[in-house]
Amino acid sequence: MNKKKMLMSGNEAIARGAWEAGTTVGTGYPGTPSTEILENLCQYDGVNCEWSVNEKVAFEVGLGASYAGARSLVTMKHVGVNVAADVLFTSVYTGVNGGLVIVTADDPNLHSSQNEQDNRHYARAAKLPMLEPSDSQEAKDFTIKAFEISEKFDTPVFLRSVTRISHSMSLVKTGERTEHKALGFQRNFPKYVMIPLFARERHKVVEKRLIEIEKAIPSFGLNQSENMPESKAPVGIITAGMCYTYVKEVFPDMPILKLGMVFPLPEKELMEFCKMFEEIIVVEELEPFIEDYLKARGVKTRGKDVLPNTGEYSPEMLRQAFVEEKSQTTPIAEMPFKIPPRPPGLCPGCPHRTIYELLNKMELTVSGDIGCYSLGVLPPFSAMDTLVDMGASIPLAQGIEMAMGTESAKRTVAVIGDSTFAHSGVSGLINAAYNNRHTLMIVLDNGTTAMTGMQPNPLSGENIYHKKAWALDYRKLGEAAGLKSENIMIVDAYNNEEVESSVCELLERNELSLLVIKGPCIIDLRKKKKASKA
Amino acid sequence: MNEKITNVLMVGVGGQGTVLSSNIMSLAAMYDGFDVKKSEIHGMSQRGGSVFSHVRFGEKVYSAVIPMHESDVLLALEELETLRWLNYLKPDGKIICLKENILPYNVQEYPQGAAGFISENFANSYMVEPKELKAILKNTKVLNVALLGVLSNMLEISDESWKRAIMELTPKGTGELNIKAFETGKKLKFD
Numbered sequence: 126m127n128k129k130k131m132l133m134s135g136n137e138a139i140a141r142g143a144w145e146a147g148t149t150v151g152t153g154y155p156g157t158p159s160t161e162i163l164e165n166l167c168q169y170d171g172v173n174c175e176w177s178v179n180e181k182v183a184f185e186v187g188l189g190a191s192y193a194g195a196r197s198l199v200t201m202k203h204v205g206v207n208v209a210a211d212v213l214f215t216s217v218y219t220g221v222n223g224g225l226v227i228v229t230a231d232d233p234n235l236h237s238s239q240n241e242q243d244n245r246h247y248a249r250a251a252k253l254p255m256l257e258p259s260d261s262q263e264a265k266d267f268t269i270k271a272f273e274i275s276e277k278f279d280t281p282v283f284l285r286s287v288t289r290i291s292h293s294m295s296l297v298k299t300g301e302r303t304e305h306k307a308l309g310f311q312r313n314f315p316k317y318v319m320i321p322l323f324a325r326e327r328h329k330v331v332e333k334r335l336i337e338i339e340k341a342i343p344s345f346g347l348n349q350s351e352n353m354p355e356s357k358a359p360v361g362i363i364t365a366g367m368c369y370t371y372v373k374e375v376f377p378d379m380p381i382l383k384l385g386m387v388f389p390l391p392e393k394e395l396m397e398f399c400k401m402f403e404e405i406i407v408v409e410e411l412e413p414f415i416e417d418y419l420k421a422r423g424v425k426t427r428g429k430d431v432l433p434n435t436g437e438y439s440p441e442m443l444r445q446a447f448v449e450e451k452s453q454t455t456p457i458a459e460m461p462f463k464i465p466p467r468p469p470g471l472c473p474g475c476p477h478r479t480i481y482e483l484l485n486k487m488e489l490t491v492s493g494d495i496g497c498y499s500l501g502v503l504p505p506f507s508a509m510d511t512l513v514d515m516g517a518s519i520p521l522a523q524g525i526e527m528a529m530g531t532e533s534a535k536r537t538v539a540v541i542g543d544s545t546f547a548h549s550g551v552s553g554l555i556n557a558a559y560n561n562r563h564t565l566m567i568v569l570d571n572g573t574t575a576m577t578g579m580q581p582n583p584l585s586g587e588n589i590y591h592k593k594a595w596a597l598d599y600r601k602l603g604e605a606a607g608l609k610s611e612n613i614m615i616v617d618a619y620n621n622e623e624v625e626s627s628v629c630e631l632l633e634r635n636e637l638s639l640l641v642i643k644g645p646c647i648i649d650l651r652k653k654k655k656a657s658k659a
Numbered sequence: 660m661n662e663k664i665t666n667v668l669m670v671g672v673g674g675q676g677t678v679l680s681s682n683i684m685s686l687a688a689m690y691d692g693f694d695v696k697k698s699e700i701h702g703m704s705q706r707g708g709s710v711f712s713h714v715r716f717g718e719k720v721y722s723a724v725i726p727m728h729e730s731d732v733l734l735a736l737e738e739l740e741t742l743r744w745l746n747y748l749k750p751d752g753k754i755i756c757l758k759e760n761i762l763p764y765n766v767q768e769y770p771q772g773a774a775g776f777i778s779e780n781f782a783n784s785y786m787v788e789p790k791e792l793k794a795i796l797k798n799t800k801v802l803n804v805a806l807l808g809v810l811s812n813m814l815e816i817s818d819e820s821w822k823r824a825i826m827e828l829t830p831k832g833t834g835e836l837n838i839k840a841f842e843t844g845k846k847l848k849f850d
Contacts, residue, residue, distance in 0.1 A: 132689050132697075157701070236700045260696070260723070293698040293723035294685055373721035440726035458780045461772040464742050467672065469708035470764035504765050578701075 133297045135290035138261040139228060140165035141297065142268030143198040146224070147305030148172055150190035152183040154548065155577035156202030157237035158291035159230035163200050164580070167589050171302070176580055176589045179515070179548040180205035184212045184227065188281075191225040192317060194307035196272055203231040203244045208515065208549070213281075214251045218327040219317050220279035220334075223307055224272035230286045233410045234437040237288075237576075239495065239512065241435065243411035248283050248388035252331050254338055255283035255388040256347060257366040261295040267385060270345060278338055280331075285387065287410070289367045289437065339389040347385030348394060352378055354401060361402035363395070363415060367438075368408045374440040375448070390418050399424045406447065410438050471500050476618035476644025477569050480540070481506035483625050489538050489632075490525065494518035494550070496542035497576045497646075498569050509540070516541070516549025522564045523557050534563035535632050541566070544574035544582035547597060557637050558607035565631050566639050568599070569618075571646035579649045603639045612636050618644025664717035665814060666725040670744045671736030672761045673707050676803030680734070681712035683807060683824045688716035690820035698723035707764060709740055716816075734810055736803060737761050738773035754784040755809050757802060785809055785849050792843065801840035804829070808844020818845075 133141065139162045143151065151166040151174040153159065167174035177183035180201040187199035201209065206229050213227070229247070232238040248255035256271050258264040264286065271282040315323045342348065358380060364372050365384040372381060382398045384390070399405050399419065407416040407428035416428045431446040432438065471478055481501040484491050485508040493499060493509035494517065502509035511521055518539040526534045541550045546568050557564050574580040581587035586596035603613040612631065616623045624642060631638040667684065671677035678699060685697045699712035713725045725747060733748050734755045735741035741756045748754065756777055760769045777784050792805050804825060811821050822838055829837040 130689070132685055132695060288700065289698060289723060292700060293696060294682075295696045295720070295723065296689060296694060367723075370721040370723065374726060377721075439724055440722050441728075444726070458776075460742060461776045462770045464739060465763050465766045465770065467707075467709040467739070467743075467763040468765075469673075472707060 129299050131297050131299055132294050133261045133265075134161065134292060134294045135258070135261050135264040135286055136161035136230075136292070137165050138264035138297050139198075139200075139268050139284065139286065140169070141299060142265035143196075143226070143272075144169040144172060145265070145300050145302050146196055146269045146272040147303045148196045148198050148272070149305065149307060150174075150187060150195045150197035151200070152177050152186045152190075152197070153200035153228075154178070154180045154183050154205055154208075155544070155574050155580040156180075156205050156230070157577055158232060158286070158288040159200045159202045159205070159228060160577045160580065161291070162198075162228060162230075163589070164578075166198065171304075174589050176582065178583055180208040181212055184209040184216070187225060187227075188212060188216050188219075188221075190307070191221040191223045191281075193310045194223045196224040196305045198226050198228065198268075200228040201230070202238065203229055203242055204238060204240065204514065205229075206244055206247055207242075210247070210251075213247065215319050215324075216281050217251050217253045217331055218319055218324055220327075220330070221275055221281055222311070223305065224275035225281040226268060226271045226275060226284055227281055228284045228286060230288070230291050231411070232288050234288070239514065241411060243414060244283075244285060245387050245414045246412065248285075252335055253281050253283055253388075254278070254386060255285050256385060257285045257387045258290060258385070259366050259369040259383070260290070261293070261297045263385070264290060265297050265299075267347070270347065274338070274345065278334055278341075280334060280338075283388075285366070287367055335389055339391060342386060342389070342391040342394065345386060348383065348391060349385070350380070350382045350398060352380045354380055357401060357403070359403045360406060361398060361404075362406045362408060363398065363419070364408040365415070368410055371438055371440045371443055372408050375443045384415070387414065390415065392422070395419065396422065396424075408432070408438070408443065411435075468503060469500060470503060471497065471506075472647055474647045476571055476642070476646070477501065478506075479618055479621050479624050480567065480569065480628075480642055481508045483621075483628060484508035484538070484540070487628070489536055492518045492522040492525070492537065492539045494539075494541040494545045495576075496545055496574075497571075498540065498542055501540070515545055516553055519550050519553030519564065519566050520556060522566075523553070523560070523562045526562055526564065531563050531635065534565070535635050538565045538567055538628070538632070541568055542575075543568060543570040543572065543584040544580075547583040551602070554603070554639070555606050561637075563635050563637055565628070567628070568639065568641045570641050570643045571618075571649070572643075573646050573649045575646040575649065579646065579652065599639065599641050608637055608639055612638035613641075614639070615641040615643060618642045662718060664715055664720055666730045667714045667732045667734060667810065667814070668711065668725055668730040668744055668747050669714065669734045669736075670709065670711045670740045671803075672740060673710050675710070675736040675759075676800070677710045677712055677736060679828065680803045680807055681714050683804070683821070683828050684714050684810070684816070685716075686824035686828060687816045687820040688714075690823055691816050693816075694718060694720045696720045696723040709743060711744060732810060732813055734806055736806065738777075739763070739770070741777055742773055751783065753813055754781050755787065755806055756784060757787045757789055757806060759789055787844075787847065792840075795843050796836070796840055798836060798840075801833070801837050804837045805840040805844035808841040809847055811841070811845055
C-alpha cells in the first residue's frame with residue numbers, strides 16, 4: 126500500500142528507513158559522508174533530532190534515549206567512531222531498550238577525511254552486529270532490519286555505509302511508518318550500571334549473544350547467494366556492500382555470496398559456500414576482513430594478493446585484476462598540454478584568507494585542525510604544519526612547548542574552527558590553562574560547520590532546526606578556564622590590521638591566549654540571503 | 660527495453676550546476692520507468708575543485724560508477740574538465756562541451772587549445788558556445804540545463820520526463836526559464 130518509488134541517496138534512504146522504523150530520536154555530529162542522514166531525518170515529523178557537540182556525546186544521548194525505550198539513530202563518519210569508542214564498547218555490555226542503530230560512514234579513498242580506517246574492525250572489537258548495504262534500497266531496508274535485530278538481541282547495531290553508498294542515488298520503494306512508543310526508563314542495576322561486579326556478568330551476556338546472533342543469521346535474510354553451480358566449480362566470489370555492485374557489473378554470471386551482515390560472519394554459510402569451489406575470490410575494499418576470517422579457517426582465497434588495501438575499487442579494477450585479456454581502451458591522441466590539476470581551495474572572499482596570509486608571512490609553526498580551513502596548507506597560503514584529528518591543534522601546540530620550552534610558544538600557534546573548537550578544542554584549552562601553558566589559540570569562527578555543508582553548532586546560536594539556541598560565550602569560557610581577560614580577543618576577520626596587531630601582541634605577551642577571528646562563511650551568507658529573499 | 664545500460668558522465672567545476680544536471684537526468688530516467696543509479700562525491704574535494712557525476716540508466720543497473728572507457732556521453736561544462744575525464748569515454752562516445760574557461764587555483768594562465776583538440780580528435784563532439792546561449796537566454800545560470808537539451812537528443816528519455824524533472828528540481832520561479840534553456844539546447848545546430 127502506498128509504495129512509492131523514489132530516487133534517493135544512501136543517506137536519504139537511511140533517514141527514511143529510520144523514520145519508517147519508528148525512530149523518535151536522532152543524534153550525530155556532522156562528518157562527510159554521513160552528514161545528510163540527520164539533515165534528512167530532522168525533516169520528518171515525530172523525530173526529535175540534534176546536532177550533538179561531538180560523536181561521543183551524540184552516541185551517549187542516543188543511548189539514553191534507547192534506555193528510555195525510544196528507537197534512536199546515531200550518525201557519524203568513520204573517524205567519529207574513534208571519538209565515540211568509549212561509550213561504544215560498554216554500550217554493547219549494557220545493551221539497549223529501544224532499538225539503537227549507529228551509522229558509521231566510512232570513506233575509502235579519503236574523499237574528505239584524514240585516514241581511511243575500516244570500521245568493520247570496530248564491530249569485531251566491540252562485539253556488535255554490523256550490516257552493510259549495497260544501494261539505497263538496501264540502505265533503507267537494512268536500517269529497519271538493524272532496529273529489529275537491536276531490540277531482538279538487546280544490542281546496539283552498526284550500519285556501515287561508505288562514501289559511494291551515502292552519496293550515490295538509486296531507486297527506493299518507500300513504505301509507511303510504524304510508530305514505536307517509548308515506555309520510559311526502568312531501573313535495572315545489573316544491566317545499566319557497569320561497575321565491575323555487574324560488567325563481568327554482562328561480558329558473558331555479550332559473548333553468548335554473539336553466538337545466538339550468528340545462529341540466527343539465516344533468519345535475517347540479509348545474505349544471499351546467486352548463480353550457484355550444481356556441482357563443484359572453479360571459482361566463487363564472496364563480497365559485500367558497494368563491492369557487490371562492481372562484481373555484478375564485471376562478473377554478472379559468476380557464483381556470488383553477498384553478505385549483508387559483515388559481523389558476525391556466518392561461519393556455517395561461508396564454509397558451505399566455499400566447499401563448492403576450487404578457489405574463492407574475496408572482493409572487499411580496505412582491510413582483508415572477510416578474507417582473513419576465511420584464511421584462518423583454511424580456505425584457499427584470493428583477493429588482497431591482487432587488490433589493494435587502499436582506496437576505492439571500481440569495475441575496471443576488478444577486470445584488470447581477474448580477467449586475462451586487457452580491457453579495451455580508448456586510443457586518445459597526445460594531449461596538447463599537461464592538464465593542470467584543479468584542487469579544492471579556500472573560496473574567493475572566504476573570511477579565513479586574512480589569517481592564512483598573515484601566518485604565511487610570519488612563518489610561524491601552525492598547529493592545524495579539521496575543517497575547510499585545513500585548505501590553508503595549500504599554496505598560496507602554505508600555512509598549516511600539522512593536522513591529525515579533531516581538536517588536536519591546541520594540545521599539539523602544548524606538546525611542542527613542553528618539548529621546546531616556553532619561548533617556543535612565541536613562534537607557534539594553534540588554529541581551529543568554531544565547530545571543531547566546540548567538538549573537542551575546549552578540553553585542550555582547559556588543559557592548557559591548568560598546566561600553565563603559553564599557547565596562542567586562534568579560533569576561526571565563520572558561524573557554521575562549513576566543510577560538511579553548513580550545519581549549525583554550539584557557537585552559531587542556532588540548532589539543527591535553525592531555531593535560536595544558546596551560543597557559547599568565548600570570553601566567559603576562557604575566563605572560567607583561567608585565561609586572563611586581556612588575553613582573550615575577538616576580532617573581525619576582514620580587518621587585516623586588527624588581525625595582524627592582535628596576533629603580534631598576543632605572541633609577544635607569551636601567555637596563554639585566545640584570539641577569536643569572526644567572519645561569516647560566504648557560502649552560508651549567500652544561502653541565507655537567498656532564503657530571506659524567497 | 661533491453662539489457663543495454665546508458666552511461667553519461669557529467670563534469671564541471673564547483674558551482675556550475677553539474678550535480679543539479681545529473682539529478683534532473685536521473686529523475687527524468689526514473690519517470691520513464693528505467694532503473695537509475697547516480698554517483699558523485701561531495702565534501703572537501705569539491706571546494707572549487709573539479710566536480711563529476713556518473714549517471715547510469717537501463718533495465719537493471721548494478722554499479723553506480725561508470726566503468727572506465729564505457730561512457731556513452733561525456734557532458735562537460737568546462738574545457739579543461741572535458742580533457743580531464745576523456746578516459747571514461749567509449750571509443751565512439753559523444754562529447755558535449757561547453758566552451759567555458761575557468762582558471763584553476765594556482766594556475767596563472769589558462770592553457771590554450773583544449774577546444775580545438777577535442778573537435779579535431781573526436782568526431783562525435785558537440786562544442787557549445789556559451790555566448791550564443793547567454794544571448795538567447797539572457798541568463799548565465801541555466802547553461803547547465805541548456806546542455807541537457809543537447810543531451811536529450813542523444814538519449815532515450817522522453818521530453819515529457821525531462822521537463823517534469825526540470826520543473827521539479829530547479830528553484831521555484833525559475834521553471835519556465837529552465838524549460839526555455841532546455842528547448843534552446845535541444846534546437847542547437849551543430850556542423
